[in-house]
Amino acid sequence: MYILELNHITKKFISVKALDRVKLNLKKGEIVAVCGENGAGKSTLMKIISGSDPFGGYEGQILMDGEEKRFHSTRDAEKSGIEMIYQEISLHLDLSVAENLFMGKLLRGRFGTINWKKMNADAKEALALVGLEQIEPTQKVKTLSTSQQQLLSIARAILKNPRVLVLDEPTSALTQSETEKLLGLLKGLREKGVSCLYISHKLKEVFEIADRITVLRDGKYISTYDTREATSEKLIEDMVGRKINVMYPKVCCATEEELLRVEDLCVPHPYMKDKNIVDHVSFTLHKGEVLGLAGLVGAGRSELMDALFKVTAEGVTGKVFLAGKPVTAETPKQMKAAGMGYITEDRKKNGYIGSASIMENTTLASLDQISNGKVLNARKERLLAQQYSDLLAIKAPGIDTHVVNLSGGNQQKVILAKWMMTNLRVLLLDEPTRGIDVGAKAEIYKLINNMAQKGIGILMASSEMPELIAMCDRFLVLSEGKIRAEFTKSEVSQEKIMAAATVVH
Structure with a gap:
């Protein structure tokens, strides 16, 4: 029974x-x-x-x-x-x-x-x-x-x-x-x-x-x-309801051209005095490269991305360069203007406005493109939103559908569309496929690959090792706020990443 x-x-x-x-x-x-x-x-x-x-x-x-x-x-x-x-x-x-x-x-x-x-x-x-x-x-x-x-x-x-x-x-x-x-x-x-x-x-x-x-x-x-x-x-x-022939459609697009350089970045710990949660981190990201960021919870991955996008600014020290020029931006809005985008691990909290439509969310970061002074060009907004909805194959009755009514994969596509519509040069991805089904994952991977082919540099953090290893060109391993190891595509393995992430220092 x-x-x-x-x-x-x-x-x-x-x-x-x-x-x-x-x-x-x-x-x-x-x-x-x-x-x-x-x-x-x-x-x-x-x-x-x-x-x-x-x-x-x-x-x-x-x-x-x-x-x-x-x-x-x-x-x-x-x-x-x-x-x-x-x-x-x-x-x-x-x-x-x-x-x-x-x-x-x-x-x-x-x-x-x-x-x-x-x-x-x-x-x-x-x-x-x-x-x-x-x-x-x-x-x-x-x-x-x-x-x-x-x-x-x-x-x-x-x-x-x-x-x-x-x-x-x-x-x-x-x-x-x-x-x-x-x-x-x-x-x-x-x-x-x-x-x-x-x-x-x-x-x-x-x-x-x-x-x-x-x-x-x-x-x-x-x-x-x-x-x-x-x-x-x-x-x-x-x-x-169909066969997925290629789960990870990875094509190496990395060049030698430096796109992002981080020098000696430190982020103070939110609860522990005199301790850094990101501790003197330095690295480079190249044009067309997908750089993997691995590490356990508490290693400092999300805090590093928050600091780069100026979500966290208080007490942060170090230097950041975009295309060789020092970044002077002090707010997320200014970082967006400089060519950086950020998809956080919690899309429901700070990725989209659930009560707003696909169209409104898609154009949210590009209002300067669809307005004339203080007046919004509604026709242009609708045309651009429809264009990106078609491009990313967002499944919905229409672009007026509220984002909260979409599946997790389609919500993530809306957020990607929002950043793709900007003058994007560097994209920070924190757990980009969390809570997304296998079919949508394959589509998200394809979009990541397409962005890299266009020369966009991507810094990607993921707790799913097969995903990270398959989609990235190079790998940094964080532990206790420091970079403990760096691997190329030919060197990397799950065992090596875990060994570097869990070693006691």
């Missing part, structure tokens, strides 16, 4: 079917991976299972141990032993780690007072389960990195002793070592009889962790495989 069984699940949003008679089942002590492109219906299905569908209402049947269930809230699902870990982290940032772990179930002592000593001790044990031994239970959650917050969310779910654990892209913000710890933890839970539904775009993880793999496409059930019988090629074909 299945512990969880879904039959003919159908979900409509007005006239659009997000799910169309989807089926899925899960045995006790089994991990089933759910794969598909963004927009395939994976997250919608998981929200129905976990009782967190904000709109409610679906057709079909959910069975737990053969008994029909209908979850109207997350509390209903929790009573049946279902816990969900969302891709979007939902923690109370101004509360402590322990308070977040025991939210709604604070441990009480005599006279109803909170037993802080017991709660902090239990929190310490829970943190150790997910590799966060270095975190204190009394720390405010806002002091944790994104990856630490994700691991904290996982610890909170495990504390509730679930029978079914639903994980939506749980490793999107984790490093390789943190991912390995999480996968090891899930394997341990499986041995204890806990069942898992595991959503991920990372097929390497899927093949390592899953017993079976179910594929959805366009809201429909497509296939289920025993992992031992599946291949990545067949899964991708099922997910996108």
Whole structure:
């Protein structure tokens, strides 16, 4: 008997079917991976299972141990032993780690007072389960990195002793070592009889962790495989409905012409006095080159990019040269005018305006091109936005569609279009394919390659080693804010990068 069984699940949003008679089942002590492109219906299905569908209402049947269930809230699902870990982290940032772990179930002592000593001790044990031994239970959650917050969310779910654990892209913000710890933890839970539904775009993880793999496409059930019988090629074909012949369309376009030079760059640590999070970093980027920036969380990759684009300016020292000329810009707007663009790791936070249209987001950095003084040329704006939407093959009903309604891959294309429309010479890419499905990834890689062919220099940070090694011409490895190693394309390997990133100095 299945512990969880879904039959003919159908979900409509007005006239659009997000799910169309989807089926899925899960045995006790089994991990089933759910794969598909963004927009395939994976997250919608998981929200129905976990009782967190904000709109409610679906057709079909959910069975737990053969008994029909209908979850109207997350509390209903929790009573049946279902816990969900969302891709979007939902923690109370101004509360402590322990308070977040025991939210709604604070441990009480005599006279109803909170037993802080017991709660902090239990929190310490829970943190150790997910590799966060270095975190204190009394720390405010806002002091944790994104990856630490994700691991904290996982610890909170495990504390509730679930029978079914639903994980939506749980490793999107984790490093390789943190991912390995999480996968090891899930394997341990499986041995204890806990069942898992595991959503991920990372097929390497899927093949390592899953017993079976179910594929959805366009809201429909497509296939289920025993992992031992599946291949990545067949899964991708099922997910996108076509064969992807070349995942990484890399062509070397690097020249000897220097485009960007950084000398002795230092960025002060935001929390630790007298310590630099970027510490005396120097490097060059050449015209048409894709320069890879590797390192673990906390190594200083994002902080380096923030400093280059002047997102962070206070206390930053060092020299930056563009095309041989010293950069005097002091703001992101001035850096954009100098020919630099920046796509951050968190596109929802500072990559686009969700309530604005594709057209408005695409032209956001180029208003000087489509205005005459203070008057916007609406016709020119529409023509340019449509041109870039067609060029990048953005999938949407039209350029008036709000960006928040697009898939992750198409949102990233809109952000790329925004910068391509400017006088771009250097592009900073921080985790450019995070949370993007395999089909969209291949398209993003092609766009990166096309930009390099046009002579644009690209500095690219990524936690996905195969992606970084395949797409970059040269590699810098950061550890504790310093460049610890540099590799050419012919020298590089995942083992060499990890050795340089993890060595104790």
